[in-house]
Amino acid sequence: MNIFIPLLLGIVVGYLLRNRIRASMDKPMSAALLFLIFFMGVEAGRVEIDALKLFVSSLIFASFTILGSLFVALLGVRR
Amino acid sequence: MSFLYLVISSLLLGILAGKYTTLDFGNLYEFMLYLLIFIIGIDIGKSKGLREELKKLGKLSLLLPASTVVGSLAGGFLASLLLKVPLKWGLAISAGFGWYSLTGPLLATYSPMYGVIGFLANLTREILTIIFYPLAIKKVPKEKAIVMGGATTMDTTLPLMAKFGGTEITLLAFVHGFVLTAIAPFLIPLILQLL
Known part of the structure; x- marks a missing residue:
């Protein structure tokens, strides 16, 4: 569905x-x-499942999405 | 925070059950997923007064969620390249915006492996926000640092934002999370179906 x-x-x-x-x-x-x-x-x-690979992948995705969001907000958002 | 422990316990218990038993739950997994999505839909549908609150906050209430969407997808794109994960999965994982309880189960219907990565990556985003938001606002404007939390800024990380960022950004954080919460359930399947 x-x-x-x-x-x-x-x-x-x-x-x-x-x-x-x-x-x-x-x-x-x-x-x-x-x-x-x-x-x-x-x-x-x-x-x-490879536990270490899983942990590293999760950490990289989390860090990159946070940093990407911060970067775009700092660069593109004006009050 | 205590609910977070329950969530992690459920996951670990499930992994142990899957690994060491031959229990068969049939279609219960899919049924629970559709039930949860339905309940989320009811919650969005019955929300009142959002339009009025949005007017008060001005364009920032839309610009910040837009930044989170673009930045998260860009981050997911780079992470995919780095980890050699297919782009479709990388973008879908990042489109959860920290909403691990939606992203994990949704991806798991297509791939259990990416379901677990989607769950953990978005859970890690929430945990990193809890740890680093108070530190980040020493260098970054506190209203812009809201984007770190993604969709979680309307619930789990909202008290943290209110405590460290001040009550004046609480509504903005809530609306930011609300907008992303409305976008994520559409964006994740869209990415999986289009790419």
Whole structure:
């Protein structure tokens, strides 16, 4: 299923029921998230992974995206 | 912060279960993903008053998220070249803007390996922001340093921004995170489908 379908469906439902939904979405979101991450771990556990390579790749991606964002903001944004 | 421990525990528990057991959860993974995306959609749809708040903040409220999008994708592009990761995956990982709980599971539907890298890279972005934002604002204007946190500036790193950057940038940080939170669920699949 395309990911846009549940997202757009959710936005429409949320917008239509915006005055009726008083409860915060935090708890259902957290519960769904924890299950999802567990299942993701199960999928990942079945694949052979080089832990060091994974750590280095994650660190490089995180650092480069942060530095890239800072660079563009400093260069391109004027108040 | 305690939720972060739960997240990491879930991931480790799942990896152990996948590695050492033969448990089969069928389509539960996909079901939970679509459920989470649906809930995120409801949350975006029921948000009120964003348009009015945006007017108050002016063009900075759009320029900063735009900088984060361009800068993150440029950073992801360079990281892909450096690590020899296919461009499609590199850009998709960086398009998570720190939203690890979305990026990881979304990428994992296509590749478990890149799902884990997407999860960890974006989790690392959040952790690095928590560590380095207070240091960065000594050299960089505090409103521009918001971009470090990406989508997390509307929730997990917001208290940090408010504490170290001051209450005057709190709303800007929230809107910055909100705009990126609205963009990421569209941008990641778009990159994966187009490239």
